[in-house]
Amino acid sequence: MKISMLAPLLALGLAGCATEEQTRALAEAEAAYRALQDDQAIMREAPKDVLRAAETLERAQRFQGYLGSGEDVRHYSYLSQRYSQIAREHAELAQGRERERQLQRQRERMQLALQGARVAVPRQDQQEQLISLAATETDRGLLMTLGDVLFPANSTELSPAANRTLLKLVQFLQLNPARSVRIEGYTDNRGDEEDNQRLSRARAQVVADLLVSLGVEASRIDVVGYGHLYPLAENASARGRAQNRRVEILFSDEQGRLAPLR
Incomplete structure (x- = not known):
């Protein structure tokens, strides 16, 4: 039952x-x-x-x-x-695929602009070139800072605003073949630490890849991502975070020697 x-x-x-x-x-x-x-x-x-x-x-x-x-x-x-x-x-x-096509068109435009610049711009001495790059002397050597305007938020895709700055950098490296650079990526402190480190290096690598595609030898470029370490400003404000999201280009001396890693 x-x-x-x-x-x-x-x-x-x-x-x-x-x-x-x-x-x-x-x-x-x-x-x-x-x-x-x-x-x-x-x-x-x-x-x-x-x-x-x-x-x-x-x-x-x-x-x-x-x-x-x-x-x-x-x-x-x-x-x-x-x-x-x-x-x-x-x-x-x-x-x-569309982003790749856009990147290819961007590279082609930059290559044409670079060729035109070689013809149109007389050779400058190194000091004038560095001034045009807005590079500053630091305790680690000459440093050029690319602000976060080069990348949309949380993206590794270069914005159109990057073109002119990076063309100047390519010109400088082609006119000074003994120089090498370290490209360093940084983020603000929002988000996961590991993700920030990965994003910072990916952004630095994008800049390095573009330099190589424009004729700079890969052996002259070192790439590192520091994530949210070494901030320039407090992360408490939007303005401070924007300052901390950056890519820095550290130049070697005239013999090609770079400062040690941070």
Whole structure:
């Protein structure tokens, strides 16, 4: 008698679990699709995948209204989530290709500008060149500071404002082949320490890669990221944090010797 009473209770419990599972699966699929709709880049770059995500989500929602259709709800919810994920991945790939094309066009423009500068600008002595670079003498040697205007927030992509400054730097290095540089990246103190260190080095590496693409030998460039260490100002204010987000170019002496790492 007890066993016969227990069986229906177990069945009800299992049915309840199944219902909760399909409801959760459908809610996750709906959330993933809503996120796509809020991202115009995804809607533009991956319309077919977005449409598939919508169609399979609609099927899942339709089956939700029928008894005994839990498996169908979970199946189409899963498919909708996967299509949402695929749409996001396709959009990221497309955006990455576009960024690469933009970077290539930027390099080509800078190479043309550099060629024009070689023709148009008479050779200056080193002191005049350093003044044009706004390099200052420090206890570590000559130092040039590139502010955070060179990078959008939390990005390693160079902004158009970087072009003129970096062209001057390339010119200086080409006119002074014995000189080498250390490119140092810094961040403010917001965020994870490890992420900051990684971002700071990545930004320094972007500058180094651009110099190499414009003809500076990689052997003359050292790259290091210091994260939020060695701030120039207090991180308590937006202005102070902006000062601390920077890339610094440390110049060697005329024999190519760089100061020790910090």
